[in-house]
Amino acid sequence: xxxxxxxxxxxxxxxxxxxxxxxxxxxxxxxxxxxxxxxxxxxxxxxxxxxxxxxxxxxxxxxxxxxxxxxxxxxxxxxxxxxxxxxxxxxxxxxxxxxxxxxxxxxxxxxxxxxxxxxxxxxxxxxxxxxxxxxxxxxxxxxxxxxxxxxxxxxxxxxxxxxxxxxxxxxxxxxxxxxxxxxxxxxxxxxxxxxxxxxxxxxxxxxxxxxxxxxxxxxxxxxxxxxxxxxxxxxxxxxxxxxxxxxxxxxxxxxxxxxxxxxxxxxxxxxxxxxxxxxxxxxxxxxxxxxxxxxxxxxxxxxxxxxxxxxxxxxxxxx
Amino acid sequence: xxxxxxxxxxxxxxxxxxxxxxxxxxxxxxxxxxxxxxxxxxxxxxxxxxxxxxxxxxxxxxxxxxxxxxxxxxxxxxxxxxxxxxxxxxxxxxxxxxxxxxxxxxxxxxxxxxxxxxxxxxxxxxxxxxxxxxxxxxxxxxxxxxxxxxx
Numbered sequence: 001x002x003x004x005x006x007x008x009x010x011x012x013x014x015x016x017x018x019x020x021x022x023x024x025x026x027x028x029x030x031x032x033x034x035x036x037x038x039x040x041x042x043x044x045x046x047x048x049x050x051x052x053x054x055x056x057x058x059x060x061x062x063x064x065x066x067x068x069x070x071x072x073x074x075x076x077x078x079x080x081x082x083x084x085x086x087x088x089x090x091x092x093x094x095x096x097x098x099x100x101x102x103x104x105x106x107x108x109x110x111x112x113x114x115x116x117x118x119x120x121x122x123x124x125x126x127x128x129x130x131x132x133x134x135x136x137x138x139x140x141x142x143x144x145x146x147x148x149x150x151x152x153x154x155x156x157x158x159x160x161x162x163x164x165x166x167x168x169x170x171x172x173x174x175x176x177x178x179x180x181x182x183x184x185x186x187x188x189x190x191x192x193x194x195x196x197x198x199x200x201x202x203x204x205x206x207x208x209x210x211x212x213x214x215x216x217x218x219x220x221x222x223x224x225x226x227x228x229x230x231x232x233x234x235x236x237x238x239x240x241x242x243x244x245x246x247x248x249x250x251x252x253x254x255x256x257x258x259x260x261x262x263x264x265x266x267x268x269x270x271x272x273x274x275x276x277x278x279x280x281x282x283x284x285x286x287x288x289x290x291x292x293x294x295x296x297x298x299x300x301x302x303x304x305x306x307x308x309x310x311x312x313x314x315x316x317x318x319x
Numbered sequence: 320x321x322x323x324x325x326x327x328x329x330x331x332x333x334x335x336x337x338x339x340x341x342x343x344x345x346x347x348x349x350x351x352x353x354x355x356x357x358x359x360x361x362x363x364x365x366x367x368x369x370x371x372x373x374x375x376x377x378x379x380x381x382x383x384x385x386x387x388x389x390x391x392x393x394x395x396x397x398x399x400x401x402x403x404x405x406x407x408x409x410x411x412x413x414x415x416x417x418x419x420x421x422x423x424x425x426x427x428x429x430x431x432x433x434x435x436x437x438x439x440x441x442x443x444x445x446x447x448x449x450x451x452x453x454x455x456x457x458x459x460x461x462x463x464x465x466x467x468x469x470x
Contacts, residue, residue: 002467006346006430015348015425048343113425194442195414223375228406228416231372232399242406242413246375253377257391262344262432264393264421267377272414274406283414293343293434 014112021068024150036135044297076139088173104128128177200280200318214316220247241275347463353390356429363465390424409443
């Protein structure tokens with residue numbers, strides 16, 4: 001359970017992930033929904049796929065989650081809900097898109113985490129997500145729409161004045177998202193692109209000065225420049241041919257934290273300058289490569305931008 | 320352009336191709352508040368034989384921008400001889416060094432995040448004996464265990 005607690009909280013009250021302990025949530029999902037969600041995760045929406053856990057481990061997790069409400073799992077008829085998907089789409093644009101996104105791609109950011117800005121107390125999950133659609137039965141979705149989830153921004157749409165037929169239409173619209181073939185924005189970054197690297201025609205010192213200029217001209221604040229071995233070896237004994245420039249842009253930082261509070265792994269921004277065999281090389285991580293670990297499409301998008309900025313800084317400084 | 324150096328970088332990288340999984344990012348939740356969790360983390364890092372090279376604040380002004388926390392730090396740590404060995408033998412790994420752990424407050428609790436050391440193993444490629452990263456992995460899980468269990 002420690003795997004889950006890091007994101008969902010020890011008591012299931014949420015964090016980077018959504019709350020799992022709320023009675024209204026547990027009343028609206030069956031065990032098969034929980035099992036499939038654990039197995040498949042939510043591709044591109046932070047929730048990882050736990051494909052290597054044994055069935056017994058998954059059952060134990062489900063039992064643990066169920067234990068928070070102390071009530072048996074709800075039972076939903078396996079029959080598909082019949083509705084008019086086209087009408088459902090219109091209703092979706094009107095009633096749902098403001099929280100769940102135009103295409104059902106979910107709200108910006110995830111979960112409830114306390115450490116960042118967010119529009120809602122709980123970010124609306126992605127509904128066009130293959131992990132969600134595989135886990136949720138029609139009747140389960142219908143139940144959530146009819147009853148809402150008390151204690152979350154998700155309201156009952158019967159109470160809000162929709163008819164049962166409207167709700168059936170909405171279920172069909174959500175189900176039809178399966179066909180719209182979610183591809184995600186996940187860029188294909190291969191291992192040979194894990195670093196961005198350029199050779200500088202200048203000396204180590206000149207290259208560092210150039211970098212400082214290009215970092216500032218890209219609207220970053222230079223935090224500090226020191227040796228890669230700083231703090232690891234006695235002062236004065238560092239390898240002087242490996243220098244790191246640390247820099248930051250607060251606006252970008254705030255935006256990134258709202259997308260995924262785990263972005264500390266990309267921070268602060270750094271460029272490393274190395275002198276080897278008379279050559280000066282300028283290197284950075286490729287944020288797009290690191291990003292693929294986080295299962296977060298929004299983060300991938302932001303990292304694509306950062307990749308462009310890093311490239312420009314390196315090019316500028318080695319022109 | 321130093322062809323042989325660059326070639327080494329690229330060849331080293333081409334040998335492995337990683338796929339994403341639940342293990343790629345290692346996280347831990349600590350019941351302690353941020354300052355205490357930070358102490359436990361640094362103590363455990365040292366107990367495992369690593370040096371804390373620096374603690375970087377990245378949270379200056381966060382509350383001013385509407386965040387509920389102003390406690391977000393990056394802890395850089397490593398063993399001097401290992402880091403030197405890696406920068407010399409796996410230059411493509413240099414921009415990823417020294418390794419780091421993110422630590423931030425979430426309400427009254429604290430979250431730790433880092434990349435699984437297999438990230439370094441994949442980038443370092445065949446030039447480096449993987450045993451070093453296996454050791455990092457064991458130590459990392461042990462350090463996170465310390466923080467998770469701390470009361």
